[in-house]
Amino acid sequence: MALDPQLLDILACPDTHHAPLDYDAGGQTLTCTECGRIFEIRDDIPILLLDEARLPQQAAGEEKN
Numbered sequence: 164m165a166l167d168p169q170l171l172d173i174l175a176c177p178d179t180h181h182a183p184l185d186y187d188a189g190g191q192t193l194t195c196t197e198c199g200r201i202f203e204i205r206d207d208i209p210i211l212l213l214d215e216a217r218l219p220q221q222a223a224g225e226e227k228n
Contacts, residue, residue, distance in 0.1 A: 166204065176200065177211045 165188055174193065175181040182197035191204040193211075199219035203210050 166207070166209070174209060174211070177213055 166186060171184070171186055174184050176184060176195040176198060178195070178198055178200070180197050182195050184193040184195055184202070186193055193202045193204065193209055194200070195202075200213070200216040201219070202212075202216050
């Protein structure tokens with residue numbers, strides 16, 4: 164099930180910049196247009212928690228040192 168377009172219009176990154184999010188229906192993710200954090204969508208619910216977001220380098224498969 165796809166996210167409601169009206170919901171997508173009002174969702175923003177929870178960080179202090181509150182930038183818009185890009186929706187990836189295939190990957191079931193929302194990506195911040197400013198910081199690049201990737202937020203998962205689980206059971207049609209966007210998980211907009213900074214602690215659970217993946218950073219861009221984690222999404223590319225790089226490990227933290």
